[in-house]
Amino acid sequence: MSEEKENIQFELSDELIEQVEILVAQQNDKELQKLLNEFHYADIAEILDELDLEAAMYVIKLLDSEMTSDIIMELDEDNREKVLKNLSAKEIAEEIEELDTDDAADIIAELPEERQQEVISHIEDEDHKAEIKELLAYDEDTAGGLMAKELVKVYETWTVAGCLRRIRGQAKDVTRVHSIYVVDKQNKLIGRLSLKDLIVAKSDQKIADIYISNVDSVNVHDEAEDVARVMQKYDLEAIPVVDNNQKLLGRITIDDIVDVMKEEAEKDYQLAAGITSDVEADDSIWELTKARLPWLLIGMFGGIGAATIITNFQTVMKDYAILLCFVPLIQATAGNVGVQSSAIVVQGLANDTIKGEILKRLFKEFVLGLVNGVAIAFVAIIISHFFFKTEYLVSLTIGAALITVIIIAALIGTFIPIFLDKRGVDPAVATGPFITTSNDIFGILLYFLIAKLILGF
Amino acid sequence: MSEEKENIQFELSDELIEQVEILVAQQNDKELQKLLNEFHYADIAEILDELDLEAAMYVIKLLDSEMTSDIIMELDEDNREKVLKNLSAKEIAEEIEELDTDDAADIIAELPEERQQEVISHIEDEDHKAEIKELLAYDEDTAGGLMAKELVKVYETWTVAGCLRRIRGQAKDVTRVHSIYVVDKQNKLIGRLSLKDLIVAKSDQKIADIYISNVDSVNVHDEAEDVARVMQKYDLEAIPVVDNNQKLLGRITIDDIVDVMKEEAEKDYQLAAGITSDVEADDSIWELTKARLPWLLIGMFGGIGAATIITNFQTVMKDYAILLCFVPLIQATAGNVGVQSSAIVVQGLANDTIKGEILKRLFKEFVLGLVNGVAIAFVAIIISHFFFKTEYLVSLTIGAALITVIIIAALIGTFIPIFLDKRGVDPAVATGPFITTSNDIFGILLYFLIAKLILGF
Missing domain, CATH: 3.10.580.10 (CBS-domain)
Structure with a gap:
């Protein structure tokens, strides 16, 4: 690559972080300023996110507030909270004077309530102060919460x-x-x-x-x-x-909208994966556990529910123990179909492409479930018959259960998000472990009921 | 709401579509133009997406090319393909003259190769033609494929x-x-x-x-x-x-980048849900089946794999049939953990927040899996002991299996996306049914192996 090419791709290296840490330790302000002035504020924020709080504060106090106000805006939310705690109300007000009204209001909104008033009272520019106060009155998820007064x-x-x-x-x-x-x-x-x-x-x-x-x-x-x-x-x-x-x-x-879109997409993705939103790969184990464990517990209670169902059927179906071997097949299929259906609905709701009646949509999912169900059941019957040498009626049970489970899972996966959306609840919460768990239980229950019907135990 | 308020939220109603259909049927060009001229081209595209091809073509031929070129850009890809098929090379070239170079190149790139040359040859503006040809040479997923020459x-x-x-x-x-x-x-x-x-x-x-x-x-x-x-x-x-x-x-x-981001987010979301990307809620049953069935088949073969494992252990563990009741619990937990881990890694890779060594990350997942595993196992042991009255050793088996399965699922869910990413494969394909299916099989196998070890059957 030619020397001349400006490389926009800033790469955060361990060497760079170490270099900053050493300069901070040496209190070598001149070299530190020279080094950091080369970087964009968003890059400096990335560096500070990697430093310990004391070193980060040192850098923030060193650089001038025109730069640091932008840096603070770009910090990880957790780190920003810590940094703001370490600044006096007057210092925060000075940073805020440098920011556009929308960013200023966002920062103030993040502060504990008792500090908000204190910081606002230190803002010297009366127009800026009045505008920020106006913006703070709007809900953060509305146009008022996103807008800036600068125009x-x-x-x-x-x-x-x-x-x-x-x-x-x-x-x-x-x-x-x-x-x-x-x-x-x-x-x-x-x-x-x-x-x-x-x-x-x-x-x-x-x-x-x-x-x-x-x-x-x-x-x-x-x-x-x-x-x-x-x-x-x-x-x-x-x-x-x-x-x-x-x-x-x-x-x-549009830059604020890009952030809204990104947050929205990440939240939906995390909910679908069974993670409480707003965690990142480099968060602490404790934070990651808080975000993940509750969903695993939901899944666990689903598993306990399934165990209860099976124990209730176990004694009566001793003659058909082979049926138990296909429980994972039923369960996996129910889960997969439910997630597919709910994901399509959640995305359709987000894009506003879901039109028409809920009944029409459920009918479409019914047909879709029937088509997919017959295809899957056909393959499963062939395999169970030739590979597992199951009796005809057992193969029939497995096939019939797969078709039923796929249809029901598709209907549940479609209905719940639409229902939640109509109720004003974010439909994305219905995806992921929530839908798989309920489909696990329904699927296994249906499987045994169909077995009872066909095999008559 | 006051009369004066301009409502930006265009609502596509059945009445409006019907109105357009009637005007087209009557060939009432004057009223049709009057009606449609009120709308933004993106709204007209939404209307045309709902019409049959013949009616859509009628509207496109009626409106002038300055308007229709933008409408065509906004159509659903499937519909655009059909519309372009119904236009002559010369007509397409006329639309293209109205478009910015980036959009023009995108439209041409969608045409069958033999038509591309024909359309280009009909473009009259030589500068525009040369610029479009230059843009066509770049890969659509690169900066060159996104850029416009207008500046x-x-x-x-x-x-x-x-x-x-x-x-x-x-x-x-x-x-x-x-x-x-x-x-x-x-x-x-x-x-x-x-x-x-x-x-x-x-x-x-x-x-x-x-x-x-x-x-x-x-x-x-x-x-x-x-x-x-x-x-x-x-x-x-x-x-x-x-x-x-x-x-x-x-x-x-930025508007092109917004589209890239949105496509990227939707693709990842759909892959995580087990849907081949690029389907929408209002696509046909056939298209939806094509997008969903292959993933269900993957899941089905996973279920068959699990059945094979269970049949192999079934006879030897007759005395501990109760263990079979907890298969759904093991399976659901393995699946949920795998999806959580892979989702965090996929998102971390997308946001470039995954730094450092793969071993360090795997170690973190190991600790995280251990913490979550011990918590889940603790609850499960209590429940199995008091609620299902299982023997001590059976409860111990379930607990030990849960801890092991959670750790292994977390490691697999972390390793596979990172591995794929290093290989230049989109890590998002590793999420969803792919990871749940492999974790189902591993989980169940581990469960029975641990049972054998502890219970010694």
Whole structure:
């Protein structure tokens, strides 16, 4: 690779961490600053995540607050909590002065309640303070919780030249100008403009003549997930947020939406795998145990339930002990089908592609279960008959049980997430161990009932 | 809700679809255009996805190509394929003239190879044609496959005023100006500017004096997933793409990255649930069966494997038939632990948070498995002893088996994804039925071996 190529892929190496640790230990501030100034704040956050708290605090106190405020935003949540505990309310307020209102409100919201007021009282910029207080009032999972107050807005009565002059002032506070929002005298959002439109227009034109009146917006109380869906569908990079009277309150940018999407996807994935959300591979054993053990206990009680069922049938079916050998087959199939069905429904609900009646959907799953069930049962009957030399009626039992179990598992896997969603509960909790465990029990019960029916023990 | 509030949430209703169908049947072009012109192209695509092909083609031929090119991009892939089949090479070329180079190349890449050349030959704009041909040469999963050629670039020697004048021309071709890229005489990327910087600057300043030399870029051969990670980490909305000599080739925008992230997350989720990727809730039963049945077959062979193991132990353990009742418990636990471990590793690999040696990670999983195993075994022993009145040695067998199985399942669930990743295989295939099935078999085998050891049958 050529020397000249700038390598964007920052690689966190043990050597680099050690180098930082040594410089901290030596209190070699000059070298430390020289070293760290080379890196992006997101990279420095990665380094600090690996240091012990004392060393991390040393670095944070060394660098200036313009840099550290961004670094603190990028830290792992656990580490951020520790760092904030080690800063005085005044120091936190200083960091917050450097942040955009949305990030500032997020940081304050993470603090214990008694500290929140203290930190807010130390913010010197009164406008910033008022805006942050406004944002703190919104639920974090709504558009209001995501939006920032920083935006560029112009009045329809302005001229292009006047507009360019005035937005120079506004734009300084805004990291990136996505869109310029056009409002009327009542601060109602009536349209948008891009900087490009403004540059391409003649300087004596009125904004009223050049703005685009077709502007997407979300209501401040809309759910974050819905905002994400809208921005993604319409390929938007920013969206203005309005109140019920269409008054412009703030704007949401795509980078925050990317974070929402990622969190949402990770949460669903973890729930499907039976992990309480928000753990990572490098969390402590205690945290990982807290996230995993409860789900294993659910599965364990499912296993105990299955054992209870089997003991109840055991004595009566002594003559057909071979049936017990196929319990794992029934159980695995029920679990797999349930997870498939629930995953498709959860994803369909998330993407808003599940339309129509619940009965129509259950009927589709019924047909699908029947098709898959017949195919699986056919193969299983052949194998049990020729390979395990089971009697005809036993093979029939296994086949009939597989078909029934697959259909029932598919219906349960479909119904529960839709039901939860209608009740306002996140349907993703129904995936994973929850669905496999209930399907294990249902599957095994059905298996023995069908066996009793066919074999008549 | 007030009348005034613009509702961004487009709701696809049966009435609307029916209305469109009736207007198509009546060939009422005027009303149809009036109706559809109200909607965003992404919404029209949703409507067309619900129509039959003939009606969809009618609408596409009715609307003008500036609109239809965007609609076609937004259609479901299956429907797009059908629509493109029904258009002549010349008609496709006309649609493509309206699209940005990245979308244009994506559409052409979806066509059968013999049609690709034909369509390209019909593109009239020679620059557009050359750029599309260049993009087609890149692998679709690389930065080159994602980038568009449309961008705004300026030379460091220009003045701000000259720059503003000249980029007016370039900007017309670019839907959104994220950044202005600064190049030297050799077209090497040396920095960036935002439109904001340009507007805030004095008009006689030189670009060389105001540009930001610290510019992130990706290599044209970098993997799409890595580009997504970088853009997300550094909160970028666009990133320039360069070749090995740092020459500016194109740029990637965040909306394409959002799509990459979403596809990636959905694929991982579906693999974990045992569904071949790329199916949706509203796909046909045949497509859903194709996506689901193979995984059920894997699970079925696992069940057959378990049955084989049990039959081999069945006769020798007649005295301890109670052990068979706990097979579902062992199996469910092994499966759940395996899925948990593999999910954490897969997510850690995706987020690049898995660092350090594989042995260190396996050791951590070992400790974690031991902690969880002892907890689960403790509860299970209590329950089996007091509730099922099992003998001491049988309870001990169940407990010892649970601990062993949890540890082994955790190790397998951790090792396989890391191994696959090192081999360049997507580790997500190791999640779901694959890991549960192998853990089912290992778990049951271990259970009986431990029983044999303790109970000595």
